[in-house]
């Protein structure tokens with residue numbers, strides 16, 4: 130296990146909607162930095178599944194939300210912004226510091242009061258460790274339908290965080 134890829138909470142077999150308000154309260158956070166692709170939306174979908182939309186509505190009652198995505202396609206990010214009622218920042222280059230400054234300005238919370246939620250150890254979780262955020266790793270939304278090579282790539286990445 131590589132320490133900087135270890136999340137505070139792991140949901141290996143479930144998507145983001147398994148995370149409860151109580152889980153996040155136990156991490157003592159006030160704000161969430163959400164990954165986009167494969168965490169709250171299937172890649173290229175530009176729309177929310179009803180069960181995810183419901184989860185976001187619930188989370189919004191308790192936490193400040195922002196989406197931080199490495200997706201570089203501005204027209205796609207603009208399209209996604211139209212279906213979200215909280216901010217989204219694209220071209221973030223996680224785990225590097227490019228997008229995080231703006232996200233921190235918007236959230237206006239100290240680092241330890243923020244949790245990153247995402248499906249990738251090497252971007253989302255690493256970012257959280259670099260900035261002292263809490264972190265939750267979830268199963269990718271399309272993990273069950275993706276090609277074999279992607280499945281194995283994910284396995285390798287997840288193998289870094291096994292105890």
Ligand SMILES: [Mg+2]
Pocket residue numbers: 164165166167168247248249
């Ligand atoms: Mg992702």
